[in-house]
Amino acid sequence: MRILTFFLPLLLLPLMGFVVHPAEEGIKWESWNSGYPKATKEKKIVLVDAYTAWCGWCKKMDADTYTDPEVIKTINKYFVPIKFNPEIADMRYELNGQTYSGAELLMMLSNNQRLGYPTTYFILTTKNRLVIQPGYMKPVDFNQLLNSIVNEAASTN
Numbered sequence: 001m002r003i004l005t006f007f008l009p010l011l012l013l014p015l016m017g018f019v020v021h022p023a024e025e026g027i028k029w030e031s032w033n034s035g036y037p038k039a040t041k042e043k044k045i046v047l048v049d050a051y052t053a054w055c056g057w058c059k060k061m062d063a064d065t066y067t068d069p070e071v072i073k074t075i076n077k078y079f080v081p082i083k084f085n086p087e088i089a090d091m092r093y094e095l096n097g098q099t100y101s102g103a104e105l106l107m108m109l110s111n112n113q114r115l116g117y118p119t120t121y122f123i124l125t126t127k128n129r130l131v132i133q134p135g136y137m138k139p140v141d142f143n144q145l146l147n148s149i150v151n152e153a154a155s156t157n
Helices: 002-016 032-042 056-065 069-078 102-109 139-154
Strands: 045-050 079-084 093-095 098-100 119-124 129-134
Touching (some): 032 079, 045 102, 056 139, 069 079, 079 102, 093 102, 129 139
Antiparallel strands (some): 093 098, 119 129
């Protein structure tokens, strides 16, 4: 019994350092067909992350920028974030009673420009305005952009 009394605390010691922390809140991504109507109904800003499965910079943005706590906090508070891969075959996207392919929706969002991946589109639903940001952005720069978009959406002009 003495052996058990001596060894039990030693066996439990490593477990004492193991504290369960609540999981860090991540971005609550939506699809286009659920996110866009939600944003218009809630009068929130739409953030569309246009990406592809093969895009290295898209993966870097997911790993670095979209995991940053400040970016997550800002997006979840002010935006309806949508993940959009226009290369998914047979996927259809609804907008104003019409149905579009991924390529068609991408051309509409980009004003028929080829911008590459990743590209972030901000749709200010209350102002009927589109802001396009092509390319990878570091978390600090992206959060500054997010805040400027929020300020623009909140302005009365």
